[in-house]
Amino acid sequence: MQTIGPGVGRIVLRPHGSEAVFSELSYAYPLKLLSPKVSQRNTAVVYVLSYGGGLVGGDQIKLSVEVHDGSSLVMLSQGSTKVFKTRPGHQLAQGQNLEMNDLTCQHFDIEVSPGSSVFLLPDPVTCFRSAKYNQVQKFRLSGDASAVLLDWITSGRKSLGEEWVFNRYYSLNELWVDGKRIARDAMLLEEEIPIQSVPTRTLADRLQPYSCYATVLMYGPLTQAISRTLTAEFEAISVFKQHTRPSLIWSISPISEGEGCVLRVAAGESEDVRRWLGRALRPLEGIIGMDIYRRAFA
Amino acid sequence: MDEEEAYILLLLSDGNLPTGSFVASAGLESYATHGFLTAGGPSGSINDKLLAITEFVRDSVMTYARSAVPFLSDAHREVQRHLDAAPVDQDAESTLRILVALDDLYEATTLNHVARRASRSQGVALLTLYSKGFSQPPLPDQPSSDIDARAGVASTLIDKLKLVVRREDTPGHLPICWGVLTAALGLSVERSQFLHLFLHARGSLSAAVRMNVIGPYAAQQLLLHTIRPLVIAEAEHCRHLRTGLRQLSAGSDQVPLFDEDVMTEGGPAMTWPLGEILASRHDLQHSRIFNS
Numbered sequence: 001m002q003t004i005g006p007g008v009g010r011i012v013l014r015p016h017g018s019e020a021v022f023s024e025l026s027y028a029y030p031l032k033l034l035s036p037k038v039s040q041r042n043t044a045v046v047y048v049l050s051y052g053g054g055l056v057g058g059d060q061i062k063l064s065v066e067v068h069d070g071s072s073l074v075m076l077s078q079g080s081t082k083v084f085k086t087r088p089g090h091q092l093a094q095g096q097n098l099e100m101n102d103l104t105c106q107h108f109d110i111e112v113s114p115g116s117s118v119f120l121l122p123d124p125v126t127c128f129r130s131a132k133y134n135q136v137q138k139f140r141l142s143g144d145a146s147a148v149l150l151d152w153i154t155s156g157r158k159s160l161g162e163e164w165v166f167n168r169y170y171s172l173n174e175l176w177v178d179g180k181r182i183a184r185d186a187m188l189l190e191e192e193i194p195i196q197s198v199p200t201r202t203l204a205d206r207l208q209p210y211s212c213y214a215t216v217l218m219y220g221p222l223t224q225a226i227s228r229t230l231t232a233e234f235e236a237i238s239v240f241k242q243h244t245r246p247s248l249i250w251s252i253s254p255i256s257e258g259e260g261c262v263l264r265v266a267a268g269e270s271e272d273v274r275r276w277l278g279r280a281l282r283p284l285e286g287i288i289g290m291d292i293y294r295r296a297f298a
Numbered sequence: 299m300d301e302e303e304a305y306i307l308l309l310l311s312d313g314n315l316p317t318g319s320f321v322a323s324a325g326l327e328s329y330a331t332h333g334f335l336t337a338g339g340p341s342g343s344i345n346d347k348l349l350a351i352t353e354f355v356r357d358s359v360m361t362y363a364r365s366a367v368p369f370l371s372d373a374h375r376e377v378q379r380h381l382d383a384a385p386v387d388q389d390a391e392s393t394l395r396i397l398v399a400l401d402d403l404y405e406a407t408t409l410n411h412v413a414r415r416a417s418r419s420q421g422v423a424l425l426t427l428y429s430k431g432f433s434q435p436p437l438p439d440q441p442s443s444d445i446d447a448r449a450g451v452a453s454t455l456i457d458k459l460k461l462v463v464r465r466e467d468t469p470g471h472l473p474i475c476w477g478v479l480t481a482a483l484g485l486s487v488e489r490s491q492f493l494h495l496f497l498h499a500r501g502s503l504s505a506a507v508r509m510n511v512i513g514p515y516a517a518q519q520l521l522l523h524t525i526r527p528l529v530i531a532e533a534e535h536c537r538h539l540r541t542g543l544r545q546l547s548a549g550s551d552q553v554p555l556f557d558e559d560v561m562t563e564g565g566p567a568m569t570w571p572l573g574e575i576l577a578s579r580h581d582l583q584h585s586r587i588f589n590s
Contacts, residue, residue: 136562172562184407186567188364195531206357206570213571237582242333249332251578253411262409264575 004028009063013044013071020044020071031061040289043072048122054082057102057132065108067145070115074288076296077122080154080270081106083166085130105134114143117222119288121296124152124212124270127166134168139217140176146220148284149173150277153189154270155204155211163211164189164204175219175260182256183217209245212270214277219260226283227252227261248272299489306483309432310493313504316431318423322416323505323588324358324498325577331586332576335511344516351512352524355502359532361570362498366473367491367536368566369404372543373397373477374487377455381481384451390458396543397459397478398468403541403556405469407566410578414469416590421475425460428479429453452482492533499525505588541566 004010009027013020020042027033032049048063055061067073083104112118120137127133139147151173156162168190175183191203207213218227234252248267255262263280267273278297285293299307309315329335335350336342342350380393408414433453434446456478463470473494480490503517503525512520542560568574580590 134563170567172565172567181403181406183409184403184561185409186407186565187571188567188569190569192360193531193535195527198527198531201353201356205353207572210572215571234582237579238584239328239331239579239582240584241331243336245333249572249575249579251410251575253409253414253578255406255409264571264578266572266575 005062007031007059007061009033009048009061011046011063011065011073012068013066013073014068015042015071018042020073022046027063030055030059031063038289038292040072040292042070043074043288043292045074045076045292045295047076047078049078050081053079054084055104055106055133056084057104059104061106063106063108065110065118067110067112067116067118069113072117072288073119074292074296075118075120075122080123080126083125083127083131083133085128085166103132103134106136108137109140110138110147111140112142112145112147114145117146117220117287119148119284119296121148121150124154124214124273125169126154126156127169128156129162129165131166132168133166133170135171136174137172138174138176139219141219142178144221146222147175147218148223148281149175149217150214151185151216152212152214152270152273155207158211164202164207167191173215173217175217175255177219177256177259182219183260183262185215185217185262187215209268210249210266211268212266212273214263214265214273216263216265216277216281217255217260218263219256222287223260226281227254227258229283230263230280231261248276250276303485303489306485307489307493310480310483310485311497313500316423316427318420319497319501320504321589322420322501323509323590324362324416324502325413325573325580325590326354326358326502326505327509327586327588328576328580328583329354329573330509330511331583332579334576344512347512348516348520348524351503351506352520355499355520355525356528357570357573358502359495359499359528361568361573363495363532363536364539364569365407365566366404367494368539368541369400369471369473370477370491370494371487371539372541373400373474374481374490375477376400376543377452377478377481378487380455381448381451384448390455393455394458394462397474398462399556400541400543401468401471401474404471404474408471410574412577412580412590414471417472418469419589421470421472422460422463424472424475424479425456425463425470428456428482429460432479432483449482456482488533488537491537492529495529495533495536499529508587539564539566 006028009031010024012024014023018041030051034047038045155164171187173185230252250265252261252263265273376393376396434449462468476494506512507514507517542556542565544555544557
């Protein structure tokens, strides 16, 4: 087996008979990929994990994925992706850049061929105090491929009083279809630079009263029914003047003339967001199978 | 700042300019309807309201600046270069192609449909404003000067851009059109950035006055004292932000490309997900006075 750099992984999925088979599944520390056996036709599941259940400053995950010829891939995590704070002086992996050693990066590049589909349904990211996290997820779809991408973040370890106290969180999700970038969802969360003679407004002030924010990007024929249902549900809402902020709030916007959509949800507790998503995305059960769906939203 | 630039600034900061901004609240109306201005209780004091409005403007200016200023700056730079090259290089096609690429990228980046709609209509209004309101009036028998030549090139470019927008080949978003307009009028990129953010902040305060949340005196007071340092800080912070558009040689036939590394590390980004959700819910309000 050829050696690969730290944190690098590669997944290639193809149909074989009625099964989806990994023609390649490789990974290197601290990345770990596990693929449990599932019974859903032409569908495979992969758990994207890290050793020790979290990422630390300096970790760089670089995962490339190809889904071919009508197969379906479901990508999950096991518990939230924890990004630990910078550990000054921790041992660097070989070849790591010293200056970058406090930044944690996770980079997914996912190619989906015509008729194939990918469902990225991880648990939320939790950045601990002072963590710096950079996440890039690029989906390149061809023809009538479909994709669902869930990206969510919690405010931190609330039990330890951590509420939006990480150093920096940058998340970029891109959807390319036939070589054209049709959606670029870039979110940067960090404390603002102090302004002289102006009281500080913290990141927590800006994001309150919610402790969890989720974004779902959907595109392609397999997502049309969910997208239509949610849009109809959304448009039926009529908001009268409220005097208190809602405990959960969501929105949906079409992208690329309704070929796709972006769904956003925020709530006070991440479990409320999970429950809401579990209900909203339930039609996926019919595509990836009930067992797999429950793994994602159990 | 020379007198000419000061004059243009006065013109552009006129609240009566027909730019359609008076029907935009940039999400403030939805913010208020969803109970975010009255978080301290419905019977909050005037100070609570001023504070709540200030917080909205602060978060709104920040997220808008980080998402839009890079586009404004790149569009301004491209048009300025086009005008500087005139009349040697009067081929507007390569400049147009770059502007369309920026516009497409802004469309892909602006994922909230209400903001997208408002940005398109205000962008198109700016192009119309230039060709109907700011282009040279036709005066017979006047010898043409270099300034006229430059203005002529600008008019041609903007007319062509307008045509592309009308054919719906490109959306015509506000930050791009603002960059084009201000470059055509000879405003420096720094003034253009600053004025754009100032107008965004002032627009929110005007909306607050129309919504009867604060009075017109309080709005002026906030704008002069409380909001000023916020706009200054944000303009300073975003001065050097760019989209990642590659520098192409003038008249280049290449398709404009973006530097993916710049886009991945520090490209335009939204900083206020709550604002996105609330702004996207604008049309759900049972009664509303604004379009966004």
